[in-house]
Structures are given as C-alpha cells and as structure tokens.
Amino acid sequence: MTVQDSGYTFAYLDEATKRMIRRALLKAVAIPGYQVPFASREMPMPYGWGTGGVQLTAACLTPGDVLKVIDQGADDTTNAVSIRSFFARVAGIATTEATAEATIIQTRHRIPETPLTEDQILVFQVPIPEPLRFLEPRETETRRMHALADYGLMQVRLYEDIARHGAITRAYAYPVRVEGRYVMDPSPIPRFDNPKLDRSAALMLFGAGREQRIHALPPWTRVESLDFEDYPFEASRPDAPCALCGATDSYLDEVITDDAGGRMFVCSDTDHCAGRRAAGHRGASTETGA
Amino acid sequence: MTDGTDIRRNDGAGDAKSFKGFCQEFSKIPGPGGEAPPLLRVSGLTRRYGACIGCAEVGFDLWPGEVMGIVGESGSGKSTLLACLAGHLAPDAGQVLWRDRDGRTRDVLTMSEPERRMLARTDWAFVHQNPRDGLRMGVSAGGNVGERLMAVGARHYGRIRATAADWLGRVEIDPGRIDDAPHRFSGGMQQRLQIARNLVTHPRLVLMDEPTGGLDVSVQARLLDLLRGLVREMGLSAVVVTHDLAVVRLLAHRLMVMKDGRVVEAGLTDQVLDDPQHPYTQLLVSSVLQV
Numbered sequence: 355m356t357v358q359d360s361g362y363t364f365a366y367l368d369e370a371t372k373r374m375i376r377r378a379l380l381k382a383v384a385i386p387g388y389q390v391p392f393a394s395r396e397m398p399m400p401y402g403w404g405t406g407g408v409q410l411t412a413a414c415l416t417p418g419d420v421l422k423v424i425d426q427g428a429d430d431t432t433n434a435v436s437i438r439s440f441f442a443r444v445a446g447i448a449t450t451e452a453t454a455e456a457t458i459i460q461t462r463h464r465i466p467e468t469p470l471t472e473d474q475i476l477v478f479q480v481p482i483p484e485p486l487r488f489l490e491p492r493e494t495e496t497r498r499m500h501a502l503a504d505y506g507l508m509q510v511r512l513y514e515d516i517a518r519h520g521a522i523t524r525a526y527a528y529p530v531r532v533e534g535r536y537v538m539d540p541s542p543i544p545r546f547d548n549p550k551l552d553r554s555a556a557l558m559l560f561g562a563g564r565e566q567r568i569h570a571l572p573p574w575t576r577v578e579s580l581d582f583e584d585y586p587f588e589a590s591r592p593d594a595p596c597a598l599c600g601a602t603d604s605y606l607d608e609v610i611t612d613d614a615g616g617r618m619f620v621c622s623d624t625d626h627c628a629g630r631r632a633a634g635h636r637g638a639s640t641e642t643g644a
Numbered sequence: 645m646t647d648g649t650d651i652r653r654n655d656g657a658g659d660a661k662s663f664k665g666f667c668q669e670f671s672k673i674p675g676p677g678g679e680a681p682p683l684l685r686v687s688g689l690t691r692r693y694g695a696c697i698g699c700a701e702v703g704f705d706l707w708p709g710e711v712m713g714i715v716g717e718s719g720s721g722k723s724t725l726l727a728c729l730a731g732h733l734a735p736d737a738g739q740v741l742w743r744d745r746d747g748r749t750r751d752v753l754t755m756s757e758p759e760r761r762m763l764a765r766t767d768w769a770f771v772h773q774n775p776r777d778g779l780r781m782g783v784s785a786g787g788n789v790g791e792r793l794m795a796v797g798a799r800h801y802g803r804i805r806a807t808a809a810d811w812l813g814r815v816e817i818d819p820g821r822i823d824d825a826p827h828r829f830s831g832g833m834q835q836r837l838q839i840a841r842n843l844v845t846h847p848r849l850v851l852m853d854e855p856t857g858g859l860d861v862s863v864q865a866r867l868l869d870l871l872r873g874l875v876r877e878m879g880l881s882a883v884v885v886t887h888d889l890a891v892v893r894l895l896a897h898r899l900m901v902m903k904d905g906r907v908v909e910a911g912l913t914d915q916v917l918d919d920p921q922h923p924y925t926q927l928l929v930s931s932v933l934q935v
Contacts, residue, residue, distance in 0.1 A: 502758045506765075506795025510780070510787045513794065516801055517784055517823050582801040 365412040365445040371395055375413035375568070379559060382570035387532030388500070389483050394566040398440075403433060404462055405563025407479035411441065411460045414475055414559070420448045422456035427464040427605070427622035434462075453625050463526070465547040467604050467626040470556035472573055478541045480562040483569060485529045485539035505537050508580060516585055525590065530577045537580070538569060546589045546605045551577040594619040599630035600637040681743060683708050683881050684729075684849060689738030691724050697905035698724035702738070704900060704910065708848070711875060711882045713896030713913060715889060715928065721905035722885040723853055729883065730770050730851050731760050745848075765795050769842035773854035775834035778841070779826045785812060785837055786822040792845045811840040815870060832863035836870065843874060850875075850882040856891055868894050889932055893917060901925045 363369065371393075378392035397405040415421070421441050425434040429451040437460060438449045450456050453468040460477040470476060486496040489507045499505070508529055515522045528545035532538050540551055541560055551558065551571060558571040571577065579587040592606045597618040604626060606619040618639060621627035631640070682705035691698035699721035706712050714722050727733040729740060731752060740752040745767070752760065764770070772778035779788055789808035790798070798804050809819040815836040817829075826834050835855065842850065855871065856864040872895060875882060884895055892899055892913055899916045901909040901924065909922040920926045 502761055504761060504795070506791055509794035509799070510783055510791045513790055513801065513804065514783060514787050517786055517805070581799075583799050584802050 362444040364417070365415045365441065366397075367395065367409065367412045371409075372413045375409055378568045379410070379413065379570065382559070382568045383557070383572050385536075386571055386575050387536030387538040387569060389567040389569045391566055392568050394563045397563065399436075401564040402481060404437060404460070404479035406561030406565075406568075407460045407462070407477050407563075408437060408440075408561075409563060410477045410559050410561040410568065411437075411458060412445075414458055414477065415441065415445050415447060417445070417447065419457045420450050420455055422450050422453060422459045422625075423461075424459065424464060424466065424623075424625075425462045426607070427466075428624045430624060451625050452629075453623075463542045463544075464605070464622060465543060465550045467621070467623045468629075470554060472555045474556040476554075476556050476558045478543075478558065478560040480539070480541040480560045480565070480567075480569075482527075483539055483541075483560065483562040483565050483567040485527075485537050500536060503535065505531075508537055512580060512582065512585075516582070522581065522585060522587070528587075529580050531580060532571065533576050534578075538577075540577075544591075544605055545579070545587075546591050548577075548579045548587070549589050553577075592619050595637060596621045596627060596630075597637045597639040599627045599635045599640075601627070601630055601635070680708060681749075682706055683710075683743050684883075685739075685741040685749075686729065687739050687741075689725065689728055689735050689740065691721075691728050691733060691735045697721070698733075699728070699902070699905045702900075702902075702907055704907075706849075706881050706883065708881055709879045710898065711880075711884060711896045713892030713899045714883065714885045714902060715887060715892055715899065716902035717887065717928075720902040722887075722902055724905075725902070726851055726853050726883065726885045730768070731764065742849075762796075765792050766845050767848045769845075769847040769850045771835075771838055771842055771850065771852040771855050773857045775826070775831070775838045778838040779834060781827050782825060784823045784825055785817065785829070788826060788837060788841045789844050792841065796845060807844060811844050812837075814874070815840040816866070830863075832859055832867060835859065835867060839871070839874070843878070843880075846878065848881060850880050852882060852884045852886075854886050854888075855884065856886070856888065864891075871895060889917060889929065901928065 375392055378390045382388065382390045395409060397408055399405060421438060423434045423438045425431040428434060441447060442449050453466040457473060458475045458477065459466065462479045484496055486499060486508065489511055490496050490499065512522050515524060524545065526544050527539050527542045528548055530538050530540055530548060530551060540548065553574050553576060554571065555573055557573055560569045581587040592608065594606065595602045596604060596606060598620050601621055604621045604623060607622045608617055608619055610617050684706040687703040689702040690700050702725055704712065714725065716722050724733065728735040735753065742750050742752050744750055786805055786808040789811050790804040793804050793807060809822055812819045812822060817833055817836055826837055829837060856867055859867065868891065884892065886892060896913045899911065899913040900907050901916065901922065903924045909916055909925045916925060917929055920929045
C-alpha cells in the first residue's frame with residue numbers, strides 16, 4: 355500500500371505539528387542536555403509505548419529513510435514490530451532490522467552494539483526526562499536547579515547509594531553530565547550503554563510524549579556519567595558469554611528457560627547476535643544443538 | 645551620717661552615669677574585629693506586606709566574630725528581617741552589604757541568583773527553627789552533612805564521609821549513626837544535625853531562627869553550650885532571632901529589640917537586659933518568669 359492510499363499525511367503527523375517538533379529539536383540540539391518543552395500530540399498508541407519517540411521519528415523521517423525500531427535491543431518484540439509497520443504504512447518508507455543499513459533507529463532502552471555513524475539518527479523513547487524528579491518533586495524548582503547548575507542533590511543520591519549498598523547501584527537511567535553543563539537522564543538504557551553516549555558519531559534525540567519534553571545530544575558531544583573519584587563509574591554487564599553467539603562484550607538478557615531454575619544469557623541486541631552467528635560465532639547452547 | 649548617705653548617693657549616681665557613658669562609648673567601638681570593617685552592614689531594610697509593615701528602616705553592623713541577638717514578641721518582624729537578610733524574601737528597600745573573603749563589599753540584594761545561592765551554601769548558613777525545614781528527612785545523616793560539600797564540588801566519597809563523621813562527633817551525635825535517616829533522631833539531635841550540616845563548609849555568617857524553639861530546657865541548655873563553643877572556636881558571626889531572653893543572654897554580644905517592625909532599642913546584651921530604657925524593653929525584661 356502506498357502513502358497516498360493510506361489516506362494519511364506523510365509520516366502520520368500534520369505538517370504544522372512536524373514543524374513545531376523540528377523547532378523544538380533544533381533548540382534541543384543547540385543546547386545539549388536541556389529539556390525543551392513541546393506540544394506533544396495524541397498518538398494512536400497509549401502513553402508509555404513510545405509516543406514521544408514516534409513523534410520525533412515522524413518529524414525526522416524523509417521518503418528516502420530506512421527505519422529500524424528496537425525494543426530493549428530486540429527487533430522482533432510487539433512494540434518494535436508495530437511501530438515499524440506503522441511507519442511503513444503511513445510513510446511508505448523502507449524498514450530494516452540491520453543496524454548498519456538504517457538511517458533512523460528508534461529505540462526503547464538500548465543503544466545498538468554496532469557502532470553508529472554520522473549518517474544515522476538514534477531516537478529514544480523516554481518515560482521520565484527529568485533526572486531530578488524523585489529528588490525534588492516540584493517542576494518549578496527542578497527547572498531552577500538546572501538553570502543554576504545546582505546539582506549537589508544528584509550527588510547526594512549517589513552518596514546514599516554507596517552508603518547503603520557499598521557501590522552505586524543505579525543500573526539504568528544512570529545520570530550523565532552533558533558538556534560539563536546539564537545533568538541529563540539518558541532514558542532507561544542500562545548503564546552499560548552510557549559510554550556509547552560519549553562523543554557518539556550519530557545524532558541522539560530523546561522524546562518524552564507524556565511529559566512533553568525533548569532533549570538531544572548532537573554528534574561528538576562530551577557525556578560523562580556522574581560518579582565519585584574513589585567510586586568511579588563502571589559499565590556493568592552479566593559476567594557470562596552470550597549462550598547463542600558467545601559474545602563477551604555485549605549487553606545480555608537473562609532468559610528463564612524452565613521452572614527448575616534453568617536460565618541462559620543471550621545478547622539483548624538481536625541484530626548483533628544474529629550477525630555474529632551468521633559469521634560463524636557459536637555460544638554454549640548452539641555449539642552442539644545447531 | 646548624712647554625709648555618708650550623700651556620698652553613697654553621689655557615688656551611685658556617678659557610677660550609673662559613668663557606666664552608661666561607658667556603654668555608649670563601648671557600643672561605638674567596632675566590635676571584636678578592631679579596626680576591620682564590618683562583615684555585614686545592613687541599612688534601611690524595609691519590607692511591607694501590603695499595608696502592613698513586616699520590618700521598617702532596620703539597620704545594624706555586624707563585625708567578625710560577633711553574635712547579634714534580635715528579640716521581640718511574635719509579629720514584631722524578627723523573622724521577616726532574618727528572611728530578608730538570607731534572601732528568602734525580597735525587601736522593598738534597603739541595603740545588605742557583605743564583605744566577602746577577598747575583602748570586597750557586595751550588596752547581597754542586587755546579587756544574581758547563582759551568586760546568592762553560592763553564598764548561601766558556602767559563606768552563609770541558615771538554621772531553621774524546625775529541623776524538618778532545614779534537613780532532608782529521607783536522606784541519611786551523612787548525606788545531609790555532605791550535601792553542602794558536594795554542592796560546592798566535593799567528589800571524593802571517602803573524604804566527604806570522613807568529614808561528615810567528624811562533624812557528627814563535633815555536634816555530639818554518635819558517628820555510628822551516620823547512615824540513619826534524621827526521622828529516627830530525637831528533636832534535639834535533629835537540631836544538632838542541622839547545625840552540623842550548616843557549619844560543614846565553615847561559613848562566616850550563621851543566621852539562626854529560634855534555634856532552641858520547641859526543645860525542652862535540658863536539651864536547650866546543651867544545644868546552647870554547643871553553639872557557644874562552636875561560635876567561639878570557629879570565630880563565627882551570627883544573627884540569632886529568638887523570643888527567649890535567656891538564649892540571647894548566653895549567646896549574643898549585642899542585642900536589638902524589635903516592636904511593630906521597628907528597632908526600639910539596641911546595645912550590648914547585658915546593658916539592654918539589665919538597664920532597659922524603652923518601655924517595651926522594660927516590659928519584656930520584667931515579663932520573664934522567675935523559677
């Protein structure tokens with residue numbers, strides 16, 4: 355079915371809305387890490403399913419783009435499949451599961467393992483863009499704290515973590531400081547992915563639909579994870595190789611395989627894992643079986 | 645006999661006169677700082693609430709190492725004055741001149757917000773009457789004390805924690821309770837924790853709003869002892885607002901008495917309390933319950 359047949363404007367949103375979002379995007383790129391308010395629209399999906407990311411993708415798509423959508427690293431989960439088919443229908447664009455082929459990648463909670471290039475845009479779905487939300491509930495006050503770079507409280511939270519648990523236990527949505535200025539919530543990506551934010555070649559856009567905020571990291575932006583001198587940031591991953599492809603440097607999902615406590619660790623990035631298996635890499639569960 | 649009485653009377657009159665003269669002279673001497681200019685120079689500070697007066701035309705100088713007490717009944721403008729000094733309220737008129745560590749004089753009221761916040765977490769401290777207003781109740785005692793350090797850039801966990809433990813000890817809280825949340829502390833401990841949290845960055849000026857309010861007398865006495873020790877040891881300057889004359893008698897070098905938003909009497913604490921001149925001050929002093 356072509357776009358004309360679908361009866362929708364290209365990429366679903368009307369042109370005025372896309373222009374409004376692009377304006378907010380330009381501002382967000384101009385002030386890395388700063389949360390720009392925008393007039394988020396109702397989308398044909400519930401809040402929390404990526405309404406923010408979908409709007410940014412719609413505003414960025416051009417007819418020649420190739421779209422990849424991942425949900426927790428996987429191309430084949432409900433959310434990823436339906437968003438991909440949504441844009442194939444309302445924009446008539448090509449879709450792919452291969453990271454290297456995509457020009458726009460919409461993601462929920464992961465950054466692909468394959469290094470991104472300057473020709474790619476990564477769009478994040480963000481549930482809560484405000485890193486200070488659970489420290490200071492008043493939005494008026496958090497905005498003032500951002501304006502004055504008053505981030506002592508964020509550090510107090512990390513201090514509390516170490517005091518209670520002996521280490522910074524924050525495993526996802528680990529706060530970062532952008533270009534030495536704004537403290538930003540990188541959306542709930544595992545902290546394993548935080549180093550990939552730093553000086554990334556690809557443009558990174560963050561959209562929070564329900565919260566009506568957009569923030570962005572232009573290519574090659576300096577992004578530091580907050581930490582203490584004597585408790586430096588560590589990107590953590592399960593201490594095991596992928597059971598399917600044997601990778602020891604990728605982020606892993608723990609999969610429960612039976613009711614007897616059986617489990618296996620597999621790559622969270624399905625495209626990365628499939629690519630490695632196609633290249634002949636084997637993990638513990640595929641060596642004998644397949 | 646008659647001569648004796650006369651002499652005695654003369655002596656008495658002479659004493660009173662010379663003592664009063666001495667006090668007047670003494671109050672002009674620039675405090676314990678000697679020749680140094682005042683740390684804080686407040687002039688013409690006025691704040692109105694619509695047609696009502698919060699405080700009007702208040703002015704005073706505060707020298708390094710000096711503690712100024714402000715007393716008065718409820719609604720006399722004490723807390724308004726303190727809030728204006730601290731930047732919590734914007735006054736309608738007046739100047740608050742502050743001499744910073746580099747010896748420059750700055751008007752606190754015309755400072756930019758980032759500068760004022762920086763001042764508020766380094767050189768200034770504010771002790772609230774209710775520790776709940778000055779503490780983060782969900783954050784451990786160590787985190788509470790460490791917050792100001794982290795806000796000014798401390799990023800070494802071990803050193804922050806060591807400093808916090810040291811300060812807990814100095815305010816007589818068992819350092820073993822460093823990871824307890826303040827809501828598990830008694831009222832007196834919470835107030836001491838608030839003081840530790842404020843003094844950890846070695847401020848030069850402490851503003852205190854009824855620091856002993858709501859505490860029972862034995863706890864009050866220990867807190868006052870502690871405050872007196874810290875003020876002396878660290879050479880702090882302080883402005884203490886209270887309605888408790890005993891507190892100013894113990895803590896303050898000088899005293900201002902406020903009524904209806906205006907300062908009605910000011911002078912050395914002992915002078916004002918022992919020889920009150922203004923009718924309101926006389927009433928205030930005579931109203932203190934004797935045990």
